[in-house]
């Protein structure tokens with residue numbers, strides 16, 4: 001069902017009349033084969049400028065100009081870069097693209113959550129791919145849930161994405177592109193009338209937080225995620241504080257320390273079970289990196305402190321991991337780790353073999369953990385009606401059949 005929510009983007013309101021938009025109606029410029037300038041470091045951007053003949057002495061200045069247009073002003077078209085010479089704009093346009101990902105559908109939940117299915121062009125010999133990006137507005141902040149891979153190689157038994165085999169890693173431009181597109185659609189960038197060089201405030205934006213909690217395991221796509229988050233957190237561009245960026249991992253232990261040292265963002269761990277036997281089943285990567293190794297890596301996470309805690313995610317599965325004994329063991333396991341525990345009511349999907357714990361059980365569990373001194377918010381399921389909730393994401397190519405969707409809407 002479509003709802004009316006207050007969005008700055010003028011055209012966004014009209015679109016709310018139709019909850020799901022038909023393919024192509026919002027498509028940005030058709031994906032071209034030209035390399036993208038989005039997601040590059042300043043050095044790489046400099047090299048790209050050099051390649052189209054920008055003289056060495058101008059590179060630094062031109063990189064700064066482009067950076068401003070791309071990430072402060074959010075332009076998706078070289079011709080809008082008012083203080084860049086026409087000659088250079090044309091050269092850039094001939095060689096590169098800064099187009100947004102193509103929007104296949106944009107849906108708005110009754111609770112204001114938005115989900116975009118985005119299509120990216122084939123890379124190399126592959127086929128075009130589709131992923132999902134979700135925006136969750138809350139009181140005082142707005143969180144964008146970004147995907148890192150198309151599908152996932154891991155097969156967590158409660159996760160819909162885990163039933164889709166990995167198609168490929170997303171590139172840095174595709175990861176940053178999700179943030180740019182969301183900011184476009186929400187009206188987060190200044191409008192075209194804002195003069196070149198004007199100071200653009202970073203306060204009061206719709207996208208205030210980014211979580212790498214969409215499709216895929218971000219630590220299996222380390223380099224691209226690292227490059228993308230460096231752009232997203234760059235103080236002269238998108239300028240999201242690293243404290244407002246969270247990377248969630250199922251527990252790729254050897255990469256955790258490296259993530260802390262090289263990305264410096266907030267860490268979330270998909271824990272979900274407190275005994276190896278059960279975690280082996282729910283989160284199979286546990287067979288490779290068992291709980292002890294995982295928690296040791298957490299204790300050693302660079303920058304860990306009471307002000308910079310690790311979030312442990314715990315999906316509440318009825319009769320599986322939701323007993324008081326589990327709660328006690330959880331508290332015991334996490335002793336000494338500055339932590340916050342995020343209890344996630346299980347979100348069903350077609351063919352899922354679990355049920356969500358009873359609400360009373362979830363509250364009892366939360367109270368126990370809370371009394372042991374851990375913040376333990378219960379994550380309100382968001383966007384279930386548009387299948388945007390945690391663990392419900394899956395590519396368009398494997399989208400649910402209508403019958404399954406209708407059956408689940410009753411449950412949502």
Ligand code: SAH
Nearest residue numbers: 159213216248249250270313346347390391
């Ligand atoms: N692959 C990464 C990040 C994406 S998943 C990871 O596993 O951490 C984001 C969160 O949603 C994870 O904690 C995941 O375990 C959880 N999740 C997956 N399926 C879910 C479901 N059906 N219901 C509730 N949470 C789910």
Ligand code: SF4
Nearest residue numbers: 152156159162216250
């Ligand atoms: Fe992959 Fe995370 Fe889903 Fe596990 S929970 S299958 S790691 S996306």
